[in-house]
Amino acid sequence: MTINAQNRLLPDWFARVRTRQTVLPRFQRFEAWGHGNVTQMFNTILRRLPLGAVLILEIGNEEPFISRPIVGAPTNGERITEHLLDGQQRLTALWRGLHNNYEDRTYFLYLKPDEDSGMPYFVDSIGRWKKPGDSETRPFWANDPLQLWSRRMIPLDLCAPGDEANDRYKAWAKIAIPDADEREAIGEIRAKVRETFATFNMPYLSLPVTTSKDTALDVFIKMNTSAAPLSTYDIVVAQVEAAMGQSLHELVGACREACPGIAAYYPPEDLVLYASALLQDKPPTNATYLAKGFGEALLAHWQELLLGVQRTVTFLEEERVFDAKRLPTDVVLPVLTALWARAPQGLDAEGRARTIMRKYLWRAFFSNRYEKSTNSRALSDYLELRAVIASTGAAQPAIFDEAQYPLPHTDELIAARWPTNKDRLGRAILALALHEGGLDLADGSTVSRANLPRREYHHLFPDAHLTRKGVPDSEIYRSLNCALVTWQTNRNISDKEPERYLAERLEGTPLGEAEVRQRLSSHLIPYDEMVADSYTDFLEKRAQLVREKMLKLCDNGIVA
Structure with missing residues (x-):
């Protein structure tokens, strides 16, 4: 198999993309470049530096792979003659940036000195968005030629190769730059940038039509050179x-x-x-x-x-x-x-x-x-x-097999760390508590996927309260001292001792102690030890409750 290396200017690439002669095999992943990669690529071109060669597979009468056009390119056109195997990110960024068809960004030529390269101009971008009811994309000033030029910005698509971009630039410049002399001087700079894009060479390596599917795929995998590896x-x-x-x-x-x-x-x-x-x-x-x-x-x-x-x-x-x-x-x-x-x-x-x-x-x-x-x-x-x-x-x-993989005893449960630490046992305890329903301590709502984002990790014995009693952090941040509650409940409890905030719960519910006990039991939380404000007794009792529930599920698969 012979791989041929050839040159191709950017306008020729664009012509082939526009007529759908050059497409992507559909197995190519989608765009992986962020706007920083795109900006860097454009500034590399302005400095007349190479981007490296791309890889194509020549197509005969029948495509070996299912294909799709580059994002933003026409979906209809002439007969497909080549698949782009490597270079998708570069060619897609060039096409979209110079045709202004990114939905959430617009690229501009800034006629200001570039601190990094010393060039008299550079390319950068701004984010774009719409709010409900908007007919125009925000920020609105980016749609106004006068306001853009006050910031020394020219839309990059007006610097693209081709007569169509040339005509649009002339119409834009008449509005943006009222002074004819200034408009002529800026036009010469823009023409230089346009020429840089028009004469930019992006060479390619070509696999012949006779290349088998397996070989083409193997070459694709081995030669992929994108910034985000396969x-x-x-x-x-x-x-x-x-x-x-x-x-x-x-x-x-x-x-x-x-x-x-x-x-x-x-x-x-x-x-x-x-x-x-x-x-x-x-x-x-x-x-x-x-x-x-x-x-x-x-x-x-x-x-x-x-x-x-x-x-x-x-x-x-x-x-x-x-x-x-x-x-x-x-x-x-x-x-x-x-x-x-x-x-x-x-x-x-x-x-x-x-x-x-x-x-x-x-x-x-x-x-x-x-x-x-x-x-x-x-x-x-x-x-x-x-x-x-x-x-x-x-x-x-x-x-x-309990002998090979024993379940934890109460002392291990007590020692389990705070569940945000990615501690398996700590998270297992929290999961088991939620399995019982995880009712909020104040509003009584059952935990669900819908309300989980609004819940916070709450210290049942508040950390400030335990710190005042001389308990070290290593013993405060334990999974058994954690429950998921709503953020309102978490803020309301703050650093109050358990007896006090449970008393507030009793005052706030019509069913009194029975309802508060039910909410606590839905987290496997012992009520009496909480009211007694005995942290050691609380940990031991809750560990027993967790272990009893754990054994029912692990030994027999019993829910209740």
Whole structure:
């Protein structure tokens, strides 16, 4: 195979993009550059420095890959003659910046000295937005030629190659620069910038029409030189589309739409790879993802994978586990997805599967099963749990073995750290408390995904109160001293001792002590020890309550 190196000026690239002769293979990920990357690229061109070569695949009578146009380019045109394999970020930024079709940014030529390069001008951008009811994009001054020129700014699309930009610049300059002499002088500077873009050469390497799909894909993976390197997911996307002609991007997008809640727990792009590996009875590793045939198998079981995602989110919501911030370990997500993908549906068989998965979930939270070797253990647990769900005579999974993976005793629960520290046991305690309902201590509202963002981590024995009593921070910031309450409740309690703020709760509720006790019990919080203001007794009693509840869930899968 011969790779030919050739030159091509920017206007020629634009002509091919405009007529849809140059397109992207659809497996290319979407734009990854931020506006800082785009700005740097334009200033590099103004200094007449190279951007590097791009890579294209010549197309014969039939496209080897499904394609799409560059963002912002026409969707119809002439016969497609080449796929852009590497250089998407550069060519997309050039096209969009010089055609002003970014929705949220506009790029300008600033006729001011550039502190970094010493050039008499430079390119930068401003953010753009609309509010409901706006007919124009804000800030409004950026739409006014006079106000732009008062800031020495010229819209960059007026400096693009081509007669159309030339005509628009002349009309703009008549409004922006009333003085004819100044307008002529500025016109010469703008013409110099325009010439820089018009004569800019972006060379390319060309793979011939005879290049096989596999070879083109291999070259694409190895030669990708973008500022954001390809991830494993990007490579799998390419392999799936090359082999099957289907867009994994679109499938994952459909997954997000069908089950929007999954993004609160785990990136869907990663989840489909991990769970798919398990469904193929393979370890969730890069070696598995990049192996020949993985993409085809993923597509073959896509519908059951999607069902697994939907059922997993429903299951987690039923267990009152609502998001990644409060998830003790995320390894459970792909395992549960693979299990729910093939679990029985309806009646006693589904109920039995749910009980088994509930035991698994809470043992994964409270034991150290996933503190190392997570990939191999995830596969092992999936296979063993799948067998138990399918048959009552199957051997018990290793994660259910108390000798290998013991559950914590009360002293370990007492020592668990504040749950924001990403401490598995600390988060497990908080999750278990929310499992009971997590009623707010003042307004009585049940915790839910909808109101969770409005809840805060609250010290049941306020830190200032314990500090005054000489308790060190290491003992104050413990998971057993934490509850999620509304921000209003948190502010209201402030640094009050428990007896005082519980008395206020008694005054504020018509049902008195019974209702306050219920709200506390929904967090597994002991009422009497709180009222007695005994922090040591409180920790010990709450640890006992947590452990009792933990054992019911982990040993028998019992909800109440």
